[in-house]
Amino acid sequence: MEAAGSGSLGLGDTQPPGTARPGAAEGVVPMKRNEKEVAKEGKSVGFVLVHAGAGYHSESKAKEYKQVCKKACQKAIEKLQAGALAVDVVTAALIELEDSPFTNAGMGSNLNLSGDIECDASTMDGKSLNFGAVGALRGIKNPILVANKLLSEAQKGKLSAGRIPPCFLVGEGAYKWAVDHGIVPCPPDIMATKFSLSAFRKNRRKLELAEKVETEMIQTKKRREVSENTNVTTSLDTVGAVVVDHEGNVAAAVSSGGLAMKHPGRVGQAAVYGCGCWAENTGGHNMYSTAVSTSGCGEHLVRTMLARECSVALQAEDAHQALLETMQKKFVHSHFKASTRSCGRAVVGNRRWCLQASKPYKLNMLDFCKMAPCTASDGLPSYSVFCIF
Numbered sequence: 001m002e003a004a005g006s007g008s009l010g011l012g013d014t015q016p017p018g019t020a021r022p023g024a025a026e027g028v029v030p031m032k033r034n035e036k037e038v039a040k041e042g043k044s045v046g047f048v049l050v051h052a053g054a055g056y057h058s059e060s061k062a063k064e065y066k067q068v069c070k071k072a073c074q075k076a077i078e079k080l081q082a083g084a085l086a087v088d089v090v091t092a093a094l095i096e097l098e099d100s101p102f103t104n105a106g107m108g109s110n111l112n113l114s115g116d117i118e119c120d121a122s123t124m125d126g127k128s129l130n131f132g133a134v135g136a137l138r139g140i141k142n143p144i145l146v147a148n149k150l151l152s153e154a155q156k157g158k159l160s161a162g163r164i165p166p167c168f169l170v171g172e173g174a175y176k177w178a179v180d181h182g183i184v185p186c187p188p189d190i191m192a193t194k195f196s197l198s199a200f201r202k203n204r205r206k207l208e209l210a211e212k213v214e215t216e217m218i219q220t221k222k223r224r225e226v227s228e229n230t231n232v233t234t235s236l237d238t239v240g241a242v243v244v245d246h247e248g249n250v251a252a253a254v255s256s257g258g259l260a261m262k263h264p265g266r267v268g269q270a271a272v273y274g275c276g277c278w279a280e281n282t283g284g285h286n287m288y289s290t291a292v293s294t295s296g297c298g299e300h301l302v303r304t305m306l307a308r309e310c311s312v313a314l315q316a317e318d319a320h321q322a323l324l325e326t327m328q329k330k331f332v333h334s335h336f337k338a339s340t341r342s343c344g345r346a347v348v349g350n351r352r353w354c355l356q357a358s359k360p361y362k363l364n365m366l367d368f369c370k371m372a373p374c375t376a377s378d379g380l381p382s383y384s385v386f387c388i389f
Helices: 035-040 059-081 086-099 143-154 171-180 194-211 216-233 298-304 306-313 319-332
Strands: 020-022 028-032 047-051 119-125 131-137 168-170 239-244 250-256 277-280 288-293 349-351 384-388
Touching: 047 059, 047 086, 059 086, 059 239, 086 119, 086 143, 086 239, 086 250, 119 143, 119 277, 131 143, 131 171, 143 168, 143 171, 143 250, 168 171, 239 288, 250 277, 250 288, 277 306, 288 306, 298 306, 298 319, 306 319
Parallel strands: 131 168
Antiparallel strands: 020 349, 028 288, 047 239, 047 384, 119 131, 119 250, 239 250, 277 288
């Protein structure tokens, strides 16, 4: 099941990498825009953070989670060193996360009530402010590729007869658009893994048992217990990444298989503008460039537009305090989700790694990544990796 969660990071502060602070939106990067000046001095600046999602998972697979995060970070670094821009780099990182059978994105995602895999994904380019997303997408191994393609196609301008190009497609329409634009489809039976199928069978048995309970009071209690127990057998939640490229541009992306046993057609925050991810370069009223990636219960994140809210908070003079207040007032205690009993499991640790943009850290490539476990309310860690070079 999805659980609200986060960690935040930044450029332009004095806090050294690896320091933990309390808070909550997965992958937040504030940064002053003086990287071009640094580049003129011959110094390379880049920043990558990836996260494997908040939520329940087996601690016995901690090594696998860390490894996939490290692999995604390495792939992103290779793209940055080759001169790729942030929006393409963040897509490369997400592809690695989607290809892992241990994450709830792309390959091995949670199955819905019908036993099918439907994925959500989105990406945002901080330079152009263009956004691309897909929801409830079946039959595509890497939904982030479709989201990225939607973003890039939109940058080409209007379609024939003056039509506006789409930025968000769902279901069968998204699938057909992807295939028409050269993205290779994937047989549904390949998308499901041994782990995701096993979780689906266990969850289905629990739901069938709950539905046999006769009284409404016992039924409600039983379903709550089933929901809590079901979390143990599911994979992680929405994965994501944030990137700063050599030109100082920022980008963010997220991808998710959604809630386990969700209703077919359900779309979570990973596909919704301002909710799953946000990226915006400095300029106008923005002193800082920001990139945000969220992970958690999609319904709560959609109702509160958490990614966008965090980006706004990080423009404050005291960004750290503003972010904490935003998480409390506009998410945890938001009246927009007051009708629901709780917001589920929540990552309450705010991770903010900062870098003086004019004085980049020099890290040995053999030790390029730092693991950042974010503690959730259930005591289990969510894994992130970041790299500055």
